[in-house]
Amino acid sequence: MQQSKQNTVGQAGDASFVRIDRLTKRFDEVAAVDDVSIDIRKGEIFALLGSSGCGKSTLLRMLAGFETPTTGKIFLDGAEISKLPPYERTINMMFQSYALFPHLTVAENIAFGLKRDRMPKDRIAERVDAMLNIVQLKPYAKRKPHQLSGGQQQRVALARCLAKSPKLLLLDEPLGALDRKLREQTQFELHNIIKKVGVTCVLVTHDQEEAITMADRIAVMNSGSFLQVGQPHEIYETPNCRFVADFIGNVNLFDGVIVGDEPDHCVVETAQGKLYVGHGITGNLGMEVSVALRPEKIELQRAAPSDREFNCLAGSIVDSGYFGRFSLYKVALAGGKRLQVAITHSQRHGELFQRGEEVFASWLPDSLVVLTS
Amino acid sequence: MSISNQAKGVRRALTRNWGRRTVIGIPYLFLILLFTVPFLVVLKISVSETEGIRFQDLMSYADGVVQLKIKLSNFIFLSTDSLYVQTYGSSIKFATFNTLICLAIGYPFAYFMARSPANIRPALLMLVSLPFWTSYLLRVYAWKGLLDDHGVFNNLLIWLHLIDEPIKMMHTGFSMTIGMVYAYLPFMILPLYANLVKMDLRLIEAAKDLGATPWKTFWLVTVPLSKSGIIAGSMLVFIPSMGEYVIPELLGGPSTLMIGRVLWDEFFSNNDWAMASAVAVTMVGLILVPLAIFNKYQADTGGVRGV
């Protein structure tokens, strides 16, 4: 396992601070979580990413203790916690609705967990103060939740979770309730606070942007299983299957057959032509595969590039969308397939392509990824 | 797991269940004691041999023989005696009328309440709640004062020289119906209001946008959406109306046969407990279907709101 360059807190032996061992949760006959295993490093922010119904929330709730596993075990810092009730786990969860107690003030909300631990009063006051400072809500200590804005409520919820210095922090769709502007700002704040405190964190989200910006590692989930686990750029640039490639960002997929297989490259014959892929694969000639190509990796030119034998296709622009930072074009290739191309506007007066123009789309061999499932 | 952890687990499981069992058990016990068992007693007495208020056991054991005596004569009488059969029919009739009239008056009322400007709605609600909270016995009594031969209406009409002789309004089907509607109207309005006020107005707007006239919108969108309110209100009015005693007693007369009054008379005047029990059992049989509807409504919506 590679050490993440971002992870500065980890110690040797903490690679499985949280261990999930063959966890399954069945409701009647349906397995919401199906034989999932993963080791989470201490201090890591780990995201469970998937659409609704994929099992990520169930997995999170099992970590919190609100659901009991059908089979499998959960270990936290070496001790098994699979059957412990939520109030006996050193795990705290931030709920999607924040779940702030409406009849208590901000300070009382934060102090709630500490009171349950029978902490002496002065120490509680100290700790609450420290928490309020971390989330920058000191002047609001005496307010009640309904007197706070959405962003402020979230910070209180976070402070409340961190007050007890949990070994594991769980976040349930942390940015879901916020509007766009607030979301971008909060993303960074949340990330910074969690890293500063150094707590291990598992977050659940259906928003890939949220996962990519906040997490050290992401697990893409579908139908109760992990499809791929890796760092954000690994998941994005090297998806291991069609589902993952399609789920994260936009992608162009070509179906084809392996016609050339070498250690450092392979050639795939597709309906649109031959694709020269810059990496080798484990497989045989004649195997059916998909090839993934991200829109931003494609270059568009009006004249045919002279040096490209492979990885260059001709087509015409059938649709265009201007997004300020970039433009998205749909290029119709011979045979009907549409290619999505994203061109960043790195110059103020750069060229914009018009509908109907004939163009040549080309890309580097390294930009292609072969998917075998 | 270590022994101590296992022991902890067992203790935890026990205490968790114990808490749950008390929460369910205590009210359940009360309900069974105060509801089911008494009804079973009534059932038993309705088929027992009685002499006035003393009744014999159903089962007796003598000389090695177990004797089971179930006397069905009360029920046979109830289902064949023309007066009783008429009374059931009359009760159902009045209860149905009551429900329909309450619906006819109450639905528009609740509708206009719900569509009033938001700032006066609390006041409107309060004004409807007030009669609801006032003793219903007193409210029924008030109509005696109004409809009596020497009551307010008659006095007014005579004073205005519109009539010479007082109109006989009391102790008729008319007086009883007014009394019933008056007493039960809040029970129809409140659930309907609760339902209508929560309705998503955008659905109405969408219908209008698609070309429906206000009248059509009302019948095709508003009414179907308020179905649960209609059912709740109707059941809250119909079922108790069937067994009404006070209103028939104070405002009704010899021509208004109501089964609740019959039960009362059998019990208090005739001291015939077995007969009274049989009437009660029959009454329950009559309301079983509406009761089931009400129950299902409660289960589907999780409870009556707006009370």
Next chain:
Amino acid sequence: MTSRFGKAWLIAGYIFLYLPILTLIVFSFNDSKMVTLWGGFTFKWYGVIANDTEVVDAFILSLKVALMSASASVLLGTLAAFAMVRYKNFWGRTAFAAHINAPLVVPEVITGLSLLLFFVLCERLFGWPDRGILTIWAGHTSVGMAYAAVVIQSRLLEMDKSLEEAAMDLGSKPFQVFYLITLPMIAQSMLAAWLLTFTLSLDDVVSTAFLSGPGSTTLPIVILSRARLGLNPTVNAIATITVAVVSIGVFAGSLWLSRQETRRAAEQAAAYREGMGLAVAA
């Protein structure tokens, strides 16, 4: 916007609802034994009922029973509401639900009769109970419990379930969750339920008639026996006092509730604006 027709319907409806009550009040000040024939203004009937031991004793008894019945109803009703809302699966749940809903609608002649026969049986078998306060209380509680359960169920369903989970997550054991978090949140509903069952008990006449014994007459029973005989100015006086008390209560309650609502909405709006201001400035 309410149309003219709508306004007319509402006004007519309110007149219908209040006219009888108003006549009750007006004629309680009538100086004449013929209740509805005006003979001058007087307070004398109020003096009469103040000195009427039957009325006063009955009122005190009604009050006692209502206090006990309301408290028991709310206690049992809260437990029942919990069982229905928080425990989705237990043996006999449908029967439980039927038992909780039935008293809301089953005619009182049936509940009164069955409870009485049950108590008579108990008396025969165990020599207890005698018909009196206890039996009346039992009758009122069996119905009050159902009403209380409905009111509290409604509130529990509205409540965000994650609040209780959050409390557990922060270290509260289930019982602590109940009295630290759930109870404060349903407190207002419990009060409403208490007032409702108190009123119901105070007004109850039919099942009380079945379940009362010699020496345990409640106020509604007194009113009923007088009303059956005809119009009676003392009944009007009692009615007026009742309406006055209820009106003050309902009015005060509504006012307090709506004040709370407006204040809360204003605070939320202020917080939102503040939050937006901060976001823009950042």
